[in-house]
Amino acid sequence: MEVWTELKGKTKLGKYYVSNTGKVKKVYKNGKEKSVKGCDNGRGYLYFNHYADGKVLHKYVHRVVAQTYVPNPDKKPEVDHIDGNKTNNHYKNLRWSTKSENGSNRKSCVVGKYSKLKGVTKNKKNGMFIAQIKHHKKHIFLGHFKTDVEAHEAYCTKAKEQIGRAHV
Numbered sequence: 001m002e003v004w005t006e007l008k009g010k011t012k013l014g015k016y017y018v019s020n021t022g023k024v025k026k027v028y029k030n031g032k033e034k035s036v037k038g039c040d041n042g043r044g045y046l047y048f049n050h051y052a053d054g055k056v057l058h059k060y061v062h063r064v065v066a067q068t069y070v071p072n073p074d075k076k077p078e079v080d081h082i083d084g085n086k087t088n089n090h091y092k093n094l095r096w097s098t099k100s101e102n103g104s105n106r107k108s109c110v111v112g113k114y115s116k117l118k119g120v121t122k123n124k125k126n127g128m129f130i131a132q133i134k135h136h137k138k139h140i141f142l143g144h145f146k147t148d149v150e151a152h153e154a155y156c157t158k159a160k161e162q163i164g165r166a167h168v
Helices: 061-069 099-108 148-163
Strands: 004-006 014-019 024-028 033-035 046-052 055-060 078-081 094-097 120-122 129-135 138-145
Touching (some): 120 148
Antiparallel strands (some): 024 033, 046 055
């Protein structure tokens, strides 16, 4: 179920809201709503301009969603996209991380040319899907599979075993 939470900051025209699914909207004082489209920062992350307290603030969607919906008991500074997709800002796809954890996850994210699933590439020669994961700077081959979904399931199982959380 989608949940909306108001962002802090006073605006003359209306209020901004962020959802747990990664959407942003503006609700004007007259009650009309407008979806706020994120802009790509050139590195794949979505941001929007939040006009509040007389200033223009550039807000990254993933950070706003995480600050609103993802607990951060260890006060980690960065937000990691678990599946490696920088535009998937659903709160279940975000976690707080250190710079090292975030970078390690990014490097272990093998999104192949022929599959959008994390940890999966396609062998052009035989048409099989390959699952692999990187852990502690070592590549671990998980096998060949008939479908990308099977390969991704193998990746998720190993990720849960290695990292303690399935990366989907």
